[in-house]
Amino acid sequence: MSLLHADADCFFASVELQRRPELADRPVAVATHIVMSATYPARARGVRGAMPLRQALKLCPELVVLPPQADYQSAGEALMGLFWRFAVQVEPGSMEEAFIDPGDADPVATAAAIRAAARDELGLPVTVGVARTKLLAKLASRRAKPDGLLVITGTEEARLRATLTIDDLWGVGPTTANRLADAGVTRLTELEGYDEARLRSVVGTAMARRLLSIRDGTDDATVRQLGPRRTVSASRTAMRPSSRWADIQAHADGVIDLALQRLAESHDGQAVTHRIDVQVTYADRGQWSTERRLPTATRDRNVLRRHCREMITSSGVQAADRPVLLIMVAFRLTGVSGSRQQNALPLF
Ligand SMILES: [Mg+2]
CATH class of the missing domain: 1.10.150.20 (5' to 3' exonuclease, C-terminal subdomain)
Structure with a gap:
């Protein structure tokens, strides 16, 4: 029995390169004044995620710098949809990586098919590790990066564990x-x-x-469904991170509307929420987050919109004078239990 760990390479940068294929062999970073994601040619020059852009440009003066513009969440959803076509079970670890149970299909052939489909259909390089347990599959994908496939067989497993x-x-x-x-x-x-x-x-x-x-060797080897959907969320990255309050409000309104739309579409329109989480990520990667519990669960758009706006307005974001990169709004769904997810090991 084998499972797969599939992980998109330099995801944010790869998503941006979907629209700029001519940059594929160039050193590219998605960055504000901090590097969010760097392609492998850029990494070969020492450029790393979370590095100040000025430092990255010193290491690699010909670095092509792209602002974060693409819809990463949609790209991640497309990737998960692709994984599901080759799987009987998919357990996402983040928006761009997942454990995959190929069922009765040959795991190595499945891994190759996933990589080919992701490249051809989505333009995304995906590295896949194949092994008996999740830990080893993840280790395999990490070692096979970038754009690789590594299989750890039963005989190799014991030797590898010892190292x-x-x-x-x-x-x-x-x-x-x-x-x-x-x-x-x-x-x-x-x-x-x-x-x-x-x-x-x-x-x-x-x-x-x-x-x-x-x-x-008895570590987790089961790809699990993460239970019914317990939260509905939306997030957006600012094209141009801004510290202007009007820009931040417009950015927030877009995210709030998207989250409200997703709430309206989930559980056949019957979903209600009793808790709102808002998270703001600044361009310098600092974060601010807050939550609010509602006295009664609701799906009323006007009520929820008002709460979300209040949460952002009453925060320190307005006075912070820091450019805002990303805003996330999440609604915790009422009456949907997901204890398996809560009990899962903190693998990531
Ligand atoms: Mg990745």
């Missing part, structure tokens, strides 16, 4: 890694003498179980 370092395990944060390092553990094999009780005293119960399951 894993704690840093290779995603979802293990720096605090946990430091505690393990203090206990003399930087490689998975160094957990050899540990049982759960001993490891628990170092990293806590949940992480101890997770690490031991990885050591023993």
Whole structure:
């Protein structure tokens, strides 16, 4: 049994290149004054995400800089739709990566077909890892980047597990890694003498179980449905990040309307919400977020629009004088439970 981890390469930049194919071999970055996404020719010159643009241009003076303009959310939805055509189950990890259960189909042939379809139909390079468990499939896709396909077979799995370092395990944060390092553990094999009780005293119960399951090869190998849709959200990236209040309000109104439209379309028009989340990302990557609980659940557009606008107006965004890059509005749906998702391991 094998599963796939499919991950679009430099997603934001690749989406922008859909409209600028002539730039495919050039070093390209999607950036405001911070780099959001860099193509592999740019990465070869040292350009990285979250790097100040000025620094990126110093490393690579011929860098082609594109402002974030495309509709990334729609591109992500198209990608997930494509994954579903080759899958019996898809578990998204973000808007541009997912675990895929190919069912009875040959997993390697499925991986190749997904890569070809994503390139031909969407113009997106997608790297795919194939392995028995999620951790190994994700590790495979990470090692196969960019635009690659890597299969970890059963015989390779045992050998690979023995070489894993704690840093290779995603979802293990720096605090946990430091505690393990203090206990003399930087490689998975160094957990050899540990049982759960001993490891628990170092990293806590949940992480101890997770690490031991990885050591023993019993880590998660199931692609799960993330349950019924519990939230409806919309987000938009500003073409030109602005700190002008009128621009921010217009930007917010567009996002609010899109979220309201998605709410109206979900669950056959019967969805209601009792909680609103608003998140603002500044061009310098700083974030502000807030939530509001409503006294009664509703789907009334005017009521929800008023709440959303109030949340943004009463925030510090107006006075912050920082260019706003992205605004996200989410409605938590009432009466839709999704406990499986809540109980899932923090894999990302
Ligand atoms: Mg990616």
